[in-house]
Amino acid sequence: GAVVSQHPSRVICKSGTSVKIECRSLDFQATTMFWYRQFPKQSLMLMATSNEGSKATYEQGVEKDKFLINHASLTLSTLTVTSAHPEDSSFYICSAPRQGAEGEKLFFGSGTQLSVL
Amino acid sequence: AQSVAQPEDQVNVAEGNPLTVKCTYSVSGNPYLFWYVQYPNRGLQFLLKYITGDNLVKGSYGFEAEFNKSQTSFHLKKPSALVSDSALYFCAVRGSRSNDYKLSFGAGTTVTVRA
Numbered sequence: 001g002a003v004v005s006q007h008p009s010r011v012i013c014k015s016g017t018s019v020k021i022e023c024r025s026l027d028f029q030a031t032t033m034f035w036y037r038q039f040p041k042q043s044l045m046l047m048a049t050s051n052e053g054s055k056a057t058y059e060q061g062v063e064k065d066k067f068l069i070n071h072a073s074l075t076l077s078t079l080t081v082t083s084a085h086p087e088d089s090s091f092y093i094c095s096a097p098r099q100g101a102e103g104e105k106l107f108f109g110s111g112t113q114l115s116v117l
Numbered sequence: 118a119q120s121v122a123q124p125e126d127q128v129n130v131a132e133g134n135p136l137t138v139k140c141t142y143s144v145s146g147n148p149y150l151f152w153y154v155q156y157p158n159r160g161l162q163f164l165l166k167y168i169t170g171d172n173l174v175k176g177s178y179g180f181e182a183e184f185n186k187s188q189t190s191f192h193l194k195k196p197s198a199l200v201s202d203s204a205l206y207f208c209a210v211r212g213s214r215s216n217d218y219k220l221s222f223g224a225g226t227t228v229t230v231r232a
Contacts, residue, residue, distance in 0.1 A: 041225070043223060043224045093161065105166070108160040
């Protein structure tokens, strides 16, 4: 079963509105989570690293005020796309690392398809 | 800086034939290497990883990959492909520093297995 839950899976919104995407680690605590953006048939681009208890670390070129990240607890990180515009339409994926018997693994959420009209 | 190159945008094979998806990497120090598969409008699913040890790594769904340090490659292979293997495959790398989970992904290779 899924170890990282991402919600919603699909959202359509009007230009200028804000959209919140949730990423939850199931059955384990994640002090760090990652947010990626993926354009059709392209690779995943790391947007930011979400840190529980401290500010997120953004990759170069990612607008902090546009993509608000809050790591509210050890199992929840949220990405809010503020004042969304059509160019923000994309597939957003979160991930969280988990240590297990086989060492570290990075688990991904099922993704959120955002369409801004 | 770390990076991954997947030189082929698409790979097409007939069912039952061997499948190879190529990947080369660049990273400081020892690499941690991963392969993920993505189905349409879905997140990524872990296939296998190389951390240390045997250069031939076996993973999920009959896939394996061979780490070649001299060629800085980590090609994904499957001896006999299935139609259900048709998907988008990503190679990823990160450095071996502890607590550094940031992965760099290749551009992806679309695999199509025809019946």
